Amino acid sequence: MVENRNNDTTPGPNRRQFLNRLWAFFGVVALAEFGWLGLSFLNSRKERNKPVKTESIVTAGAVEQFTPATVTAVPLGQFYLACLADGSFLALSRTCTHLGCSVPWDEEKNQFVCPCHGSTFNLTGEVLTAPAPRPLDTYPVRIEDGIVKVDTSAPQKRARFETSQATRI
Amino acid sequence: MKSALFARLPSDVIIVLNPLCAKLSSKLLIIQGLSTYTRPWNELSFMQKSRRSITDLILHLHPPTVPEETLRFNLSWGLGGMAVMLVGLLFLTGILLLLVYQPSTDQAYTSILILTREVPFGLWVRNIHHWSANLLVVVAVLHLLRVVLTGAFGPGRRLNWVIGLFLLFLLLSSNFTGYLLPWDQLAYWAVTICTSMLGYIPFCGQWLQELFRGGAEIGPATLANFFVLHVAFIPGTLFILLLWHFWLVRRAGGLVQIKKNDLQGIPSPRVSTVPNLVMREAAVGLALVAFVLTLAIFWNTPLLEQANPGMSPNPAKAPWYFMGFQELLLHLHPVFAVFVWPLLGAAVFLCVPFWRETDLPTGVWFGSGRGRTLAAWTTAIGVVATLTLILVDNLLLGSATAMTNTFVTRGLLPTGFFAALLVGLYWLLVKKLKYTRAEAVMAGIILVLVVLTVCTVIGVWFRGPEMHLVWP
Numbered sequence: 001m002v003e004n005r006n007n008d009t010t011p012g013p014n015r016r017q018f019l020n021r022l023w024a025f026f027g028v029v030a031l032a033e034f035g036w037l038g039l040s041f042l043n044s045r046k047e048r049n050k051p052v053k054t055e056s057i058v059t060a061g062a063v064e065q066f067t068p069a070t071v072t073a074v075p076l077g078q079f080y081l082a083c084l085a086d087g088s089f090l091a092l093s094r095t096c097t098h099l100g101c102s103v104p105w106d107e108e109k110n111q112f113v114c115p116c117h118g119s120t121f122n123l124t125g126e127v128l129t130a131p132a133p134r135p136l137d138t139y140p141v142r143i144e145d146g147i148v149k150v151d152t153s154a155p156q157k158r159a160r161f162e163t164s165q166a167t168r169i
Numbered sequence: 170m171k172s173a174l175f176a177r178l179p180s181d182v183i184i185v186l187n188p189l190c191a192k193l194s195s196k197l198l199i200i201q202g203l204s205t206y207t208r209p210w211n212e213l214s215f216m217q218k219s220r221r222s223i224t225d226l227i228l229h230l231h232p233p234t235v236p237e238e239t240l241r242f243n244l245s246w247g248l249g250g251m252a253v254m255l256v257g258l259l260f261l262t263g264i265l266l267l268l269v270y271q272p273s274t275d276q277a278y279t280s281i282l283i284l285t286r287e288v289p290f291g292l293w294v295r296n297i298h299h300w301s302a303n304l305l306v307v308v309a310v311l312h313l314l315r316v317v318l319t320g321a322f323g324p325g326r327r328l329n330w331v332i333g334l335f336l337l338f339l340l341l342s343s344n345f346t347g348y349l350l351p352w353d354q355l356a357y358w359a360v361t362i363c364t365s366m367l368g369y370i371p372f373c374g375q376w377l378q379e380l381f382r383g384g385a386e387i388g389p390a391t392l393a394n395f396f397v398l399h400v401a402f403i404p405g406t407l408f409i410l411l412l413w414h415f416w417l418v419r420r421a422g423g424l425v426q427i428k429k430n431d432l433q434g435i436p437s438p439r440v441s442t443v444p445n446l447v448m449r450e451a452a453v454g455l456a457l458v459a460f461v462l463t464l465a466i467f468w469n470t471p472l473l474e475q476a477n478p479g480m481s482p483n484p485a486k487a488p489w490y491f492m493g494f495q496e497l498l499l500h501l502h503p504v505f506a507v508f509v510w511p512l513l514g515a516a517v518f519l520c521v522p523f524w525r526e527t528d529l530p531t532g533v534w535f536g537s538g539r540g541r542t543l544a545a546w547t548t549a550i551g552v553v554a555t556l557t558l559i560l561v562d563n564l565l566l567g568s569a570t571a572m573t574n575t576f577v578t579r580g581l582l583p584t585g586f587f588a589a590l591l592v593g594l595y596w597l598l599v600k601k602l603k604y605t606r607a608e609a610v611m612a613g614i615i616l617v618l619v620v621l622t623v624c625t626v627i628g629v630w631f632r633g634p635e636m637h638l639v640w641p
Contacts, residue, residue, distance in 0.1 A: 045383045075479060104480070115636070131506075133502070
């Protein structure tokens with residue numbers, strides 16, 4: 001039984017409308033504040049996941065250690081050092097460009113094979129079979145006094161392999 | 170007498186009863202289980218009041234009486250009730266697990282080891298939680314199929330269909346976020362793949378990925394995110410939506426009934442919910458609990474080695490309910506497997522009830538004998554076609570060079586092909602073979618589910634190292 005109490009003292013429609021809108025406005029403001037609070041909470045943690053890196057330059061070894069057309073894993077820097085057939089060097093990220101799995105080097109097949117979705121990459125990191133959309137990312141390589149050094153601070157995306165990406169002595 | 174009776178009922182019961190009250194009010198008084206309603210509240214003893222309050226609580230989710238016809242087991246197979254029971258088991262075991270589990274990357278794995286090795290019944294409780302969660306996915310999908318095949322998403326039940334789809338999404342998310350918490354190899358690579366998938370969503374992909382990872386890389390904030398989702402956000406939302414879901418079933422007049430063709434339209438006789446419906450629910454629910462508890466004694470939940478960011482397991486497989494998607498990922502361009510196809514699928518499922526006359530005749534499985542035959546043929550053809558496609562594409566993938574696998578050949582072309590195929594099939598069924606729209610839509614939904622099931626089976630049992638096809 002809903003009865004219209006206070007029927008005679010009901011304020012005019014304009015005043016009621018105004019108050020209702022005011023409440024709606026405050027509600028929206030409160031929601032926005034809560035959303036902002038939540039987002040700043042989430043954003044504050046962005047730096048937390050970064051592993052503490054003391055040194056982004058990783059020393060892979062002396063040039064003579066690497067034979068042409070081979071791949072050496074450098075666990076410390078989480079990359080592979082590919083020594084191409086002409087003796088130039090390419091540092092390949094071990095992260096599959098498809099969905100981020102860690103790609104092992106298959107010595108027998110002479111290719112990288114992703115265990116998650118079967119993408120394969122050749123020695124230079126180029127895609128041999130889909131579904132990976134682009135070649136493995138690279139890191140800049142420098143050779144100083146016959147020592148191969150790799151800057152692991154930021155992986156570099158590329159669309160295809162070009163000889164200019166590899167570092168010669 | 171009538172008004173005194175209804176004054177005792179919760180107000181929402183009256184809303185439902187109002188249209189029925191003329192017929193029911195005389196009957197209600199003699200219905201067993203409702204006898205305490207005939208006496209004023211003040212005259213009841215403590216025990217009677219307590220019993221009555223329990224009955225009230227049950228009647229809040231169920232109507233006081235239900236049509237006798239809807240009680241038959243082979244109308245619903247008790248799937249909704251089973252899902253409720255499993256959710257109950259999950260809440261209970263989840264609370265116990267929370268007492269032991271440590272949500273941090275360096276302690277999570279150890280706490281699971283302690284749980285399974287040192288905590289009394291810890292292994293069993295974890296297994297119950299695991300098997301309930303996995304069974305829940307099966308039960309929920311079968312529930313959805315039952316709703317489609319008995320025409321239970323038509324007018325009056327549309328909102329509930331939408332809520333049901335959200336519930337399915339929530340429980341898959343719940344399952345998946347739970348999968349990540351042990352922080353073993355399975356968990357780590359699943360979270361890697363899943364958050365990388367988010368990165369392919371156009372425009373906001375990168376932002377979403379960083380939001381869920383809690384940064385650019387996977388680390389402590391990622392686990393904290395998924396922990397909060399799993400134990401607070403999802404269960405809370407699930408609980409509210411579940412109550413809404415139940416209430417809307419009641420609002421729609423309970424389960425679907427066969428429409429009577431005769432002009433009199435005599436409705437099925439109604440029987441009281443307590444004990445007729447409640448006892449049946451208890452029988453199904455308790456049998457299921459017994460089954461899960463037994464299963465959990467003999468089958469252990471997998472736990473791999475501790476997460477190792479340097480080495481993906483080979484093959485690295487998603488949890489089984491996502492193997493269908495993983496199979497899609499092998500064949501399609503990532504943007505289409507991750508974003509376009511799931512979006513199209515979700516849109517179609519959400520919109521189906523709002524297209525007129527897409528619901529089958531209510532209460533009859535497959536709508537008719539003809540519908541049953543159509544469903545059988547659709548299933549058979551779907552299985553054969555999916556297997557053939559996967560095998561043929563497997564050869565194509567092996568022979569083709571990377572250049573031929575592009576956004577167009579592995580994205581737009583297959584999408585256009587399947588859209589044309591579905592439209593063509595609809596035209597064939599409705600225009601040529603004179604099936605009703607509802608039957609054609611049923612065939613379409615069955616086809617989608619069959620394709621997903623075949624992909625899942627292939628992914629779970631027929632994919633070996635490097636995701637090559639193998640014989641199990």
